[in-house]
Amino acid sequence: MxxxxxxxxxxxxxxxxxxxxxxxxLESSGQIAQIDTILTADERDPESDGMVxxxxxxxxxxxxxxxxxxxxxxxxxxxxxxxxxEVLNQKTEEKDELKEIMENNDDLDFL
Amino acid sequence: MNDTIxxxxxxxxxxxxxxxxxxxxxxxxHDNIAISFSGAEDVVLVDMASRIKPGVQVFCLDTxxxxxxxxxxxxxxxQHYEVDLQILFPDATAVQQxxxxxxxxxxxxxxxxxxxxxxxxxxxxxxLLTLDAWITGQRKDQSPGTxxxxxxxxxxxxxxxxxxxxVKYNPLVNWTSAQVWDYIRSNNVPYNKLHDQGFIxxxxxxxxxxxxPGQHEREGxxxxxxxxxxxxxxxx
Ligand code: SF4
Numbered sequence: 001m002x003x004x005x006x007x008x009x010x011x012x013x014x015x016x017x018x019x020x021x022x023x024x025x026l027e028s029s030g031q032i033a034q035i036d037t038i039l040t041a042d043e044r045d046p047e048s049d050g051m052v053x054x055x056x057x058x059x060x061x062x063x064x065x066x067x068x069x070x071x072x073x074x075x076x077x078x079x080x081x082x083x084x085x086e087v088l089n090q091k092t093e094e095k096d097e098l099k100e101i102m103e104n105n106d107d108l109d110f111l
Numbered sequence: 112m113n114d115t116i117x118x119x120x121x122x123x124x125x126x127x128x129x130x131x132x133x134x135x136x137x138x139x140x141h142d143n144i145a146i147s148f149s150g151a152e153d154v155v156l157v158d159m160a161s162r163i164k165p166g167v168q169v170f171c172l173d174t175x176x177x178x179x180x181x182x183x184x185x186x187x188x189x190q191h192y193e194v195d196l197q198i199l200f201p202d203a204t205a206v207q208q209x210x211x212x213x214x215x216x217x218x219x220x221x222x223x224x225x226x227x228x229x230x231x232x233x234x235x236x237x238x239l240l241t242l243d244a245w246i247t248g249q250r251k252d253q254s255p256g257t258x259x260x261x262x263x264x265x266x267x268x269x270x271x272x273x274x275x276x277x278v279k280y281n282p283l284v285n286w287t288s289a290q291v292w293d294y295i296r297s298n299n300v301p302y303n304k305l306h307d308q309g310f311i312x313x314x315x316x317x318x319x320x321x322x323x324p325g326q327h328e329r330e331g332x333x334x335x336x337x338x339x340x341x342x343x344x345x346x347x
Contacts (some may be wrong), residue, residue, distance in 0.1 A: 058119050059268075060260065078268045086273045095205065098228035098236065101269050107261060109332070110249045111149065111172060111231045111314075 001069050003087070004037045006050040008062035011043040018104065019063040022080050031088055035065075061104070079104070118264055118278065125263040126285070131159050133263055133282035134246065138164045141244040141278065145170050147235070148188070148196070150181040150303055151313040152291050153248020156282065157192055158300045160246070165193040170238055173198045174230035175206065176315035184303040191301055199234040206230065216317060223318060223333045230315075239270040244278040252287050253312065254329050288328070 005026075007019035026032040041050025041062050050062070057066065057076050065077040067087050077083035081097040084090040102108060125133050137144060138160065145168035146156050160167045169192075171185055189196045209217065209229055218226045239245060249261055261284050271277035283291065288311070295302055305313055309321030311328035322331040 058266065075274060076266075076268055082269070094202075094233070095228075098232045099225060101236070102224045102228040102232050105269055107249065108227075108232065109254060109329075110247065111147075111227065111235065 001067060002036050003034060004039060004053070004066040004068075005035050006039045006041050006053060006059075006062055006064050006066070008050065009040055009042040009044070013044065016062060022063045025080070029090075031084065031090075034088060118266055122262040122264045128263070130156070130282040130286060131163070133280060134160050135163050137244060137246055137264075137278075137280040137282070138167065143242050144168065144244040144246065145197075145238070145242055146194075146246040147172075147248070148185075149248065149313070150177065150185050151248075152288075152295065152302060152306070153283065154188060154300055154302060155291055155294050155298075156246060156248050157188060157194060158294075158298060159282075161192040161194050167194050168197070169194045170197045170199055172231050172234055173200055174315050175201065176230065176317060178305055178313070178316045178319070180305045181303055181313060184301070187301050197238075199238055201230045201234050205233060218318065218333075219335060222336055236270055239267070239277060240272055242277065244280065246280045246282065248283050249281045250283050250286055250288070250291070 005022075007023065008016035010016055023032075026035060039049040039053060041054055042048040043051070045051065046055075053066065054060070054062070054064070057074065059076055059078065061078050063080070065080075065083045065087070067075040067077065067083075069075075075087075077087065079097070079101055081092045081100045085092045085097070125136065128136070134156070146160055148154065148157055148169050148171050150171060157169055160169075169188075173182075185196070185198065188194075206229060209226065213221070245267070251259060251261055261281055263281055263284055265279050265281075267277040267279040294300065303310075303313055309323075310319060310331060311322050312332050313319055314332055318333055320331050320334060322328055
């Protein structure tokens with residue numbers, strides 16, 4: 001299994017805060033060791049590795065994780081809690097999962 | 112990977128299609144599919160879908176905080192259309208805990224995200240975990256800030272079952288509010304009577320207010336909060 005994390009640099013050159021939060025969580029929990037590659041999606045550069053991968057996999061937000069297993073199509077995770085629960089088998093609280101989904105999916109404001 | 116490519120191609124094929132064509136495609140493609148109906152003007156989806164596939168699944172999130180008029184309207188829709196209309200409720204323990212800790216109006220201090228997560232996202236996710244596809248009434252013109260790039264069809268990665276694909280269709284995405292209302296009037300579609308009182312976008316009672324001339328419809332929702340910032344999106 002190969003896990004790639006794509007983090008973002010905003011159009012004004014500043015790092016994405018949410019990506020920073022996710023990286024910090026991965027580091028403090030030691031889960032960073034399970035991430036094989038970290039790519040950067042630089043909004044100023046459509047050719048940056050992360051932007052190319054996002055386009056290829058039709059992902060419209062960051063950070064995101066790509067999980068590749070032999071012989072299977074890559075799986076994309078845009079919700080950190082979903083990723084740690086389903087891929088890293090970490091126990092999560094329903095409350096935290098829902099909060100993350102709500103906070104990071106602005107388009108849910110139609111509900 | 113193939114699924115992703117297929118959906119991207121399908122999206123470009125369906126961009127010029129009518130909402131009815133998109134709905135017909137979605138309903139033909141998936142048996143286990145449901146329409147999310149909010150009690151506002153996306154009733155046009157219910158009207159269109161019930162003509163294409165009578166008995167289609169429709170669900171509605173009852174947060175416990177809706178306007179009385181919205182409850183009346185939902186019931187009217189249930190009686191008017193040949194659909195399987197389900198009303199979904201939030202987890203009672205989670206609501207109880209929130210209200211015990213923070214009272215009934217915590218969203219005015221803490222923003223709407225926590226309350227919406229419990230009252231809307233929780234029951235929505237529970238429902239979506241049982242489906243292969245869902246249909247929303249989202250339109251680009253509802254919120255230029257957060258919806259400018261909404262596709263007709265997309266992978267819903269936030270709510271999919273582990274290692275499975277959940278497809279989300281947005282048949283009204285390219286329609287304007289005027290087109291929706293033209294359809295409602297020409298087809299005698301029932302609508303929430305709050306619309307006649309100046310409400311454009313209708314959500315929960317404490318979080319929705321009528322909008323005045325020149326105001327955008329989003330100004331009627333969560334008006335005490337700053338405009339949503341789109342930090343997480345990838346702007347390509
Ligand atoms: S719209 Fe308001 S009352 Fe309704 S769930 Fe969201 S914050 Fe709670």
